[in-house]
Amino acid sequence: MELLKQKVKNEGIVLAKGVLKxxxxxxxxxxxxxxxxxxxxxxxxxxxxxITKVLTIESSGIAPGIMTALELEVPLIFARKQKSLTLTEDIYVEKVYSFTKRETNEITVSKKFIEPGERVLIVDDFLANGEAAFGLARIVEQAGATVAGIGIVIEKSFQPGRELLLKAGYRVESLVRIASLEDEKVAFVGEE
Amino acid sequence: MELLKQKVKNEGIVLAKGVLKxxxxxxxxxxxxxxxxxxxxxxxxxxxxxITKVLTIESSGIAPGIMTALELEVPLIFARKQKSLTLTEDIYVEKVYSFTKRETNEITVSKKFIEPGERVLIVDDFLANGEAAFGLARIVEQAGATVAGIGIVIEKSFQPGRELLLKAGYRVESLVRIASLEDEKVAFVGEE
Structure with missing residues (x-):
């Protein structure tokens, strides 16, 4: 997606350790x-x-998620992140480890919003190690629904998330794919 | 806003203690x-x-915020909520107390995204006691910018937020105003 590539090139800031701001x-x-x-x-x-639903995770997934839901004419659900939970009867819960923040969150979705047989598109802003995408996919599958695909805004292709998701049988579509952030420069896949 | 009223009537669930789900x-x-x-x-x-910017707060403000920003053709900023902060040099920080969750969060916005002289529209999903709206307004003012207005999706008019914001000189526009949630029923302002 050319517009997004330009934005990443012009406004993205490469920080230490493979972090793109x-x-x-x-x-x-x-x-x-x-x-x-x-x-x-x-x-x-x-x-x-x-697709019958778009599923994302708070907070940065919500804006791309709602626009995707609008175009596909289906509802958006955003999973909530929380540190720990007491009542879990009416919700699906999965643990997601964040390498960036070095903490495990529980992500939750109300059971009533995903029906068996639905076809869910997972949308997220970043794909790195795939932890969030796998957590969302496990929630979809807990509900007896199907992960129709995973749509990523920015993929860090030098991290293992994409490969792991493909190996698990998911379809992954990333709007930009970053091959490397070395020497404080953004190199896109296919342009290295 | 009639469509929103219908949604609240048909799908809103009144829980104990003035909570509307x-x-x-x-x-x-x-x-x-x-x-x-x-x-x-x-x-x-x-x-x-x-308006030069729309400002909201994660997570539920983001979807109405991005749609408002799209219509007004300006960027959206969402303030982040965190429990406690160490580095605060490049960010505006305000404390916001949540009556629902009984906890104080620090809300933050990067200094670089609000310039002096800007006219900022604050958008949020709910207005009850006004804590979040006041916190966002203080951030705008810390930046030397002007709060051009406060746009609320659902106002609980039986709680003091609206009056406090008006008294402080802000313009408040709420798309639906709820007069009462007593007896597990939603009563709108003007329809009691």
Missing amino acids: VDSFLNHQMDPFLMREIGREFKSLFAGDK | VDSFLNHQMDPFLMREIGREFKSLFAGDK
């Missing part, structure tokens, strides 16, 4: 036109897949 | 068409106000 347009300040284009792009990728 | 369309599962209508409604209310 995109807080000017994706995960703190957000460009609504870019979000709309992201929604349209995911629609064109998954238009034939009979 | 709207997780089927607003803050867990989200209806993207409703979100788009909310954005259009805020645009029509604030179209003449030279």
